[in-house]
Amino acid sequence: MTDAAPPAVVLLSGGLDSTTVLAIAAAAGQAIHALSFAYGQRHAVELECAARQARRFGARAHEVVDLAHMGRLVAPATALVASSHLEVPRGRDLEGDAATIPVTYVPARNTLFLAYALAWAEALGARDLWIGVNALDYSGYPDCRPEFIAAFERTANLATRAGVEGRGFTIHTPLIDLRKSEIIARGAALGVEYGDTVSCYAPTIAGDGRPLACGRCDSCQLRREGFAAAGIADPTAYVPG
């Protein structure tokens, strides 16, 4: 990467998908500005993974924005915030339930994340935003679909000085039509250490501080099947039994 590398904002949760996007954006020669959010998620341990992965892929900056206030406001409507009374579903039939948006949906999450990414990008003079949404092996969230991304990109280019003055924004979604196994194969080829990513919606923390994945939530199911289908050894630490 040279000093002429174009700046980019990469949304980075510390999970499997966003870490793969980080690797792809770095390989594309972008000057990475990684952006993470603390919104009171059940799996805040993933933010530590995000910080290590950002360093590993040479990020110029890594910001963690505190969304705890908004997390409390949306807690009644999502199981993915630790203070919610809703439970993370386990062992759900993802194919049978494909038409249902599960309780792990977080209201307007990707809209809010992309709005932040857009604000930072414009201030940086960056024109590229990267996000690890995926519309195949996913939980049915509406804000992971290509039509949402296209609508947000259009909005971004109407909303901003950079958009109006013609140097518009591009939202890169390199995973959007990949199977989970293809995502894993791509990342593995780029050197992603998947053992240092967290996908589980509700991990247990082991005595040594390591997160142990439940193995049964939607996200664990998709991840587990992805490694199996890719023929790559799954480095995830699961709770015993």
Next chain:
Amino acid sequence: MTDAAPPAVVLLSGGLDSTTVLAIAAAAGQAIHALSFAYGQRHAVELECAARQARRFGARAHEVVDLAHMGRLVAPATALVASSHLEVPRGRDLEGDAATIPVTYVPARNTLFLAYALAWAEALGARDLWIGVNALDYSGYPDCRPEFIAAFERTANLATRAGVEGRGFTIHTPLIDLRKSEIIARGAALGVEYGDTVSCYAPTIAGDGRPLACGRCDSCQLRREGFAAAGIADPTAYVPG
């Protein structure tokens, strides 16, 4: 207002426009959930006005979200954040400069504000968002134009469970095609106390804590001319001289 009043999220800065929108939404029978942001703006005193105005118009809730972190990230790109090195322009020729987006533009501000409003609205079961954007007597910000609002509304309805399940969101912009004088006349008829709103981009704080408007920034110019054109006495306290 009855208990059956439909909930709504009203973006409320404590300025003239958003306080007028608050009055209009209350008069329309909505159960008001007011949303303000502390982003390190030069005119944070307006947040105190917002709190008083929310109480005055019977808001069920008023949340102030701390965006100071993002404020610091965008400070190099806007004069409207107190930590910026950029200066708020005074005595600008608004008609002559109509094609220019001024340095008081804040990157992606309304996108971010509406994203927050959307998240809270979905969690509340609200379908109505209210915002005081205006495309006539304004500073030329791209995110005050009707095409931006329409694009955001479309994005919101693709992004969310509520949108996908058919109970979509509406973004109300009752001021969008009004002159400033018409906004003032409308609010005055609804009992808005404009003396307790702040429009100035860089007010001085008097010894008694009252904000004194500069009278010369874009926002003061538009406000002052609005009162004059409406034939309503301007209750704004300006710096002497």
